[in-house]
Every structure is written in structure tokens, then in C-alpha cells.
Amino acid sequence: MTRLVVRPAAAVSFTLHRRGLLAGAGLIVAIVVAVLASLSIGSTFVQPGDVVRAIFDIPTWAEKVVELRTPRIVLALVVGAALGLAGALLQGVSRNPLASPDVIGVSQGAGLAASIVIVAGAPIAVLPPLALLGGLGAAAVVLLFGSVRGNRFVLAGIAVAVALRALTEIVIVGAAPVDGQRAQVWIVGTLAGWGYDEALVVAIVIAVLTPVLFWAGRALDTSALSDDVARAIGVRVGPRRLVMAVSGVILAAFATAQVGAVDFVALAAPQIARRLAKAERPPLFCAALTGALLTVVADTAARTLFAPTQLPVGVLTAALGGPYLIWLLVRGKR
Amino acid sequence: MGWRRVLVLVGASVSAVLAVLASLAVGNLGIPLGDVWRALVSPDDSAHSLIVQTQRIPRTLLGVAAGAALAVAGVLMQSLTRNPLADPRIMGVSSGASLGVVIAITLFGVDTLPGYVWFGVFGAFVTGMLVYTLAARTRTGSSPVTLALVGAALDASFSAVVVAVLTLDAQTFEQYRFWVIGSLAGRPADVTFTVLPFIVAGLLLAVISARGLDALALGEEVAVGLGSRIAVTRFGAAAGSVLLTGAAVAAAGPIGFVGLAVPHFARALVGSDHRWLLAVSVPLGIVFLLGADVIGRVILLPDEVRAGVITAVLGAPILLLLVRRPRLVTA
Numbered sequence: 001m002t003r004l005v006v007r008p009a010a011a012v013s014f015t016l017h018r019r020g021l022l023a024g025a026g027l028i029v030a031i032v033v034a035v036l037a038s039l040s041i042g043s044t045f046v047q048p049g050d051v052v053r054a055i056f057d058i059p060t061w062a063e064k065v066v067e068l069r070t071p072r073i074v075l076a077l078v079v080g081a082a083l084g085l086a087g088a089l090l091q092g093v094s095r096n097p098l099a100s101p102d103v104i105g106v107s108q109g110a111g112l113a114a115s116i117v118i119v120a121g122a123p124i125a126v127l128p129p130l131a132l133l134g135g136l137g138a139a140a141v142v143l144l145f146g147s148v149r150g151n152r153f154v155l156a157g158i159a160v161a162v163a164l165r166a167l168t169e170i171v172i173v174g175a176a177p178v179d180g181q182r183a184q185v186w187i188v189g190t191l192a193g194w195g196y197d198e199a200l201v202v203a204i205v206i207a208v209l210t211p212v213l214f215w216a217g218r219a220l221d222t223s224a225l226s227d228d229v230a231r232a233i234g235v236r237v238g239p240r241r242l243v244m245a246v247s248g249v250i251l252a253a254f255a256t257a258q259v260g261a262v263d264f265v266a267l268a269a270p271q272i273a274r275r276l277a278k279a280e281r282p283p284l285f286c287a288a289l290t291g292a293l294l295t296v297v298a299d300t301a302a303r304t305l306f307a308p309t310q311l312p313v314g315v316l317t318a319a320l321g322g323p324y325l326i327w328l329l330v331r332g333k334r
Numbered sequence: 335m336g337w338r339r340v341l342v343l344v345g346a347s348v349s350a351v352l353a354v355l356a357s358l359a360v361g362n363l364g365i366p367l368g369d370v371w372r373a374l375v376s377p378d379d380s381a382h383s384l385i386v387q388t389q390r391i392p393r394t395l396l397g398v399a400a401g402a403a404l405a406v407a408g409v410l411m412q413s414l415t416r417n418p419l420a421d422p423r424i425m426g427v428s429s430g431a432s433l434g435v436v437i438a439i440t441l442f443g444v445d446t447l448p449g450y451v452w453f454g455v456f457g458a459f460v461t462g463m464l465v466y467t468l469a470a471r472t473r474t475g476s477s478p479v480t481l482a483l484v485g486a487a488l489d490a491s492f493s494a495v496v497v498a499v500l501t502l503d504a505q506t507f508e509q510y511r512f513w514v515i516g517s518l519a520g521r522p523a524d525v526t527f528t529v530l531p532f533i534v535a536g537l538l539l540a541v542i543s544a545r546g547l548d549a550l551a552l553g554e555e556v557a558v559g560l561g562s563r564i565a566v567t568r569f570g571a572a573a574g575s576v577l578l579t580g581a582a583v584a585a586a587g588p589i590g591f592v593g594l595a596v597p598h599f600a601r602a603l604v605g606s607d608h609r610w611l612l613a614v615s616v617p618l619g620i621v622f623l624l625g626a627d628v629i630g631r632v633i634l635l636p637d638e639v640r641a642g643v644i645t646a647v648l649g650a651p652i653l654l655l656l657v658r659r660p661r662l663v664t665a
């Protein structure tokens with residue numbers, strides 16, 4: 001693995017993976033292309049030239065169309081990035097590729113809280129904060145019962161996730177059909193009808209956690225060592241792991257509370273990013289970019305593929321991410 | 335240790351018999367026990383007798399078959415992949431069965447439950463074999479992690495196709511609902527008899543590979559050194575687990591958690607010898623699924639809650655407590 005050592009000041013240094021940088025650059029280019037494509041595709045087709053003109057405030061007929069499409073795309077980018085980061089943190093810390101917020105109960109906790117809010121007829125404004133509490137509460141139970149690492153963590157998570165989903169079903173079965181259906185739609189997760197406000201909340205969370213993420217990026221490298229070795233070189237294993245897991249849970253819970261459970265991004269993005277960057281652990285930066293790219297492409301497809309019917313974005317993230325992940329896994333053979 | 339295991343097996347079997355009796359006697363229409371007994375030994379045309387004959391007996395039969403099949407399949411999958419997290423959902427087999435049923439409805443216009451069953455078993459079998467084959471083609475081979483990843487990826491992709499078809503096609507959705515929400519209820523006895531051969535075959539494969547799995551648990555090289563034919567064991571356990579899950583899911587719809595939780599309960603009771611593990615998980619699976627079904631019938635009267643929901647609500651706390659036991663799950 002080629003590494004570049006960066007030393008901006010005498011006391012500060014960090015290493016960069018050359019392959020990781022390359023993958024990151026490629027992903028950014030792909031995101032730009034995807035965003036441009038997403039701005040131009042829709043019920044009215046806008047020439048890419050007009051899209052660029054609208055972005056740079058040069059007068060064009062398409063200003064309004066582009067303006068209308070932008071918030072949803074921004075939201076897709078931010079939510080995707082948050083989920084990618086969340087997955088990378090949880091998978092890195094538990095060393096288990098299955099540890100993602102929709103496998104360990106965060107999404108289901110948010111879903112249970114949301115369906116109770118909807119069925120009880122409470123004002124919709126209380127839904128995101130309560131969904132957030134639901135997600136965090138579920139994660140707290142998982143962390144209490146299954147220590148932060150390995151199979152025990154994921155097994156406890158699956159138990160909690162399955163139980164919460166079952167309770168949600170009881171709530172939905174007992175509700176009036178209309179409410180039940182609304183709850184179901186919220187749980188599946190869709191970006192339709194949301195915009196800048198939701199994106200802003202998630203973006204602030206990412207910004208606040210950025211220092212933690214930089215630190216975690218380094219910490220994840222030493223996580224590859226066995227616990228004994230890590231302890232021997234002076235790493236405080238327990239607290240560090242807890243901080244990373246909690247940050248991952250917070251990212252996922254905020255994203256889910258805003259838009260519902262967008263499936264599979266948090267599971268697939270870190271694994272795809274790890275293979276693109278040829279890294280040992282899921283790389284945080286690339287995972288965020290992969291998550292954003294996957295969500296934007298999936299949402300564009302969800303919006304346009306069967307227009308005027310819109311599919312939930314989670315369906316498309318799974319339909320696109322699943323086969324690609326399998327291809328990456330199988331191609332790895334030599 | 336020997337006596338304890340025998341005691342556990344006897345206890346579990348007695349509980350299974352009690353669960354079967356409860357399933358025959360309890361329902362959301364209160365039928366006196368005397369009438370239930372008469373309906374069993376000398377069925378006549380009375381309403382109570384008809385309900386027992388056409389509703390409760392088929393439902394109980396399916397519960398016995400599906401409970402045993404899911405539990406044994408769970409033991410096989412977890413041992414084969416050496417992954418305590420393996421269960422039909424994570425291995426993609428459940429959504430393979432769902433996809434098979436959706437294909438049966440949309441492409442072939444099948445509209446009877448016994449008709450769906452064939453497609454469900456076929457879908458599950460193809461998916462299961464696809465997971466094992468794809469995982470074997472990766473660089474790390476069929477390591478637990480790769481298997482779980484491939485399974486999760488296939489599961490997500492297939493579920494996505496199912497949800498997409500259901501969203502776009504209201505008519506398919508109506509029929510699919512019938513299959514997916516029924517759980518054990520409303521399944522005619524034909525359904526159980528259609529899948530029974532698959533379940534018997536799966537159980538036989540499980541019995542045959544039990545010794546091999548014991549050897550495999552020591553590690554691949556040790557197993558070869560002991561003269562165990564690991565390719566045969568692997569194929570037997572893989573085919574057995576896929577047949578069993580496919581049959582259970584095709585007949586009763588996706589029932590989560592039995593396949594994941596029962597093997598852990600069994601391991602906590604009798605240790606890791608596979609012959610004991612398999613033997614105990616049969617009655618435990620029956621108790622768990624039928625018990626959940628009985629509770630689901632009466633807990634929200636007059637509505638019914640499907641068995642899969644109750645298994646999750648009851649099983650999760652027990653599994654959480656088991657997870658804390660240090661020896662049970664290796665980190």
C-alpha cells in the first residue's frame with residue numbers, strides 16, 4: 001500500500017493512501033456527472049448546456065426547472081454521505097461488514113417511533129425528533145447488551161431490529177388503514193417532498209462530527225491491529241470504539257429521522273468504497289462519496305424510471321448497489 | 335452431561351406435544367375441549383368439528399413442519415458458514431422465495447397457494463445455491479464474511495425487485511399479500527403436503543451431514559486430517575438448509591427469527607455436538623413457532639397477529655440475554 005505522509009506543521013502529520021486519493025477523485029468526478037444528469041432528466045428534459053448555464057446564473061429557459069430539482073438532489077447527496085459514513089464507522093469498529101444502521105436496529109427504532117406518531121395522529125413536526133430518539137434508543141439497547149465489537153454486536157443488533165420491526169407491524173395492523181399506509185410509506189423512505197431544511201439538519205450533524213471523523217480515520221487504521229497490540233502501543237481501545245460507534249449511530253439516526261429508512265446504502269457504500277480504494281478498513285471519505293453517489297443515482301432512477309409512478313429510493317439503492325457489490329466481490333478473485 | 339441432554343430432549347419433545355395440543359384447542363373462536371376432542375376422533379358436520387378439521391388441523395400441521403424445518407435449516411446454515419448470524423433472511427433465501435412467488439403471479443398467472451409453493455421452493459433453492467456458488471468464486475472463498483455479504487447483497491437486490499413489482503402492479507400486490515401475510519393461517523393442508531417431500535429430504539441431508547459438521551467445526555484442515563469428506567458435508571448441509579428454508583418459506587411466507595434464534599437456544603441447552611443440536615432443535619422449533627402462533631391468535635382478539643411477529647417479540651429478549659453469555663458467541 002503506497003502512502004503519502006502529509007506534514008503541514010511540525011507536530012501534525014497524517015498519511016494518505018495513494019489509491020484512496022485516486023478513488024476519491026474518481027468518485028467526485030462521477031458525482032458531478034451524476035448530479036448534472038439528474039438535473040437534466042425528468043418530466044421535462046433539460047440540455048446539459050442549459051443546466052450548466054442555470055447553475056452559473058446565466059439566463060436560460062431552464063432556470064426554474066433546475067431550481068426545482070436542486071433541493072432533492074442536495075438532500076440525496078447529504079443523506080447518502082451521512083449513511084456512507086455511518087456504515088463505515090460501524091463496520092470499521094465492529095469489524096463486521098453486516099454492521100450497518102438498518103441491520104442493527106437504528107432504522108427500525110426510528111420506524112417504530114414514526115409509526116406511533118403517525119398512528120396516534122400527533123402533529124407531524126414532532127416526528128423527526130421522536131424518530132431520532134427511537135433510533136438512538138434502539139442503538140443504546142444494542143450497545144448495552146452486545147459489546148461494541150464483532151458478532152455479538154451484530155447479533156444483538158439483529159435481535160433488536162427484528163423485535164422493533166415486529167412491534168411496528170403490530171402498531172400498523174392495529175391502526176386505521178390510511179394511517180397504516182402513511183406509516184408504511186414513511187418507513188420505506190423516500191426523498192420526494194423533502195428539501196433544503198432536511199438536508200441542512202443532516203449537513204450540520206456531519207459538520208459537527210467532522211473533527212471526530214478525522215480522528216476516527218486514523219483510529220480505524222490501528223483498529224486493524226489486534227486489541228492486544230493496539231493496547232501495547234498505547235491505544236485506549238474501549239473508549240475509542242464507543243466514540244466511533246456512537247458517532248456512526250448519530251449520523252444514521254439523524255439521516256433516517258429526516259427521510260425514513262433508505263435501505264442498504266450504509267451497508268453497501270463502505271464495502272464498495274473499500275474495494276475501490278483497495279483498503280483494509282472501510283475508508284471514511286470514500287465511503288461518504290460512494291454513499292452520496294449511490295443515493296443520487298438511485299433517487300434519479302426512482303424519480304424517472306417509471307414516471308409518473310415514483311418508487312421509494314431505498315428500492316433503487318438496493319437494486320443498483322446489490323449487484324454492483326456482488327460483482328466487486330466476485331471480481332476480486334485472482 | 336449425557337443425562338442432561340436426554341432430559342432436555344425429553345422436555346423439549348413433551349413441550350412440542352403440548353404446543354400441538356394447544357394449537358388444536360385454542361383459537362379466536364372458543365370451542366369447548368370436549369368438542370375439539372370429538373372433532374378429532376369422530377368428525378361430523380357440526381360447525382365446531384368443521385373448524386377443527388379445516389382450520390386448526392392444517393394450521394397445526396404446517397406449524398409443525400415449518401417450525402422443525404426452519405430450526406434445522408438455521409443449525410445447518412450457522413454451522414456451515416461458521417457464522418452465528420446466518421439465517422434465511424441474511425442468506426437471501428427468504429427473498430428468493432418471495433421473488434419466485436411474485437414471478438409465479440406476474441409472469442405465469444398462477445393464483446392458488448399450492449401453485450405458489452413450487453415457485454417459492456424453486457426461487458429459494460436457486461438463490462441459496464447462487465449465494466454459495468458466488469461466495470465460492472470470490473477471492474476469500476466461502477469465508478463466513480463473504481457468504482454473509484453475498485447473501486445480504488442478493489437479499490437486498492431481490493427484495494428491491496419484489497417491492498418494485500408490487501409498487502407498480504396493484505393486482506399482483508393483492509395476490510402477493512395473501513401469501514405473505516397469512517403466516518400459518520388460511521393454508522389448506524395441500525400446501526403442507528406439497529412441501530413435505532422437500533422437508534423430509536432436507537432433514538435426511540441434515541442427519542447425514544451431522545458428523546461431518548462436527549469435524550468441520552474443528553477447522554477445515556483438521557477435518558480433512560480426520561478423514562472427513564468436507565466437500566460432501568458442505569454440499570449436504572448447503573442443499574439441506576436451502577431445501578428446508580425454501581419449503582417452509584414457500585408454504586408459510588417469510589417467517590423470520592426462528593432459524594436465527596432456535597439454534598442459539600439449542601446450543602445453550604445441549605452444547606455443540608451436531609447430532610444433539612439437530613435433534614433438540616426440531617422440538618424447539620415446533621414449540622417456538624406453534625407457541626407464537628397460538629399467542630398471536632388470542633392476543634389482539636378479534637384480530638390475529640401473525641406468528642412471525644410474535645416469534646420476534648418473544649425471541650429477541652431471550653436472544654439478547656444469550657448474546658451476553660461469553661462462551662456462546664465468539665467475538
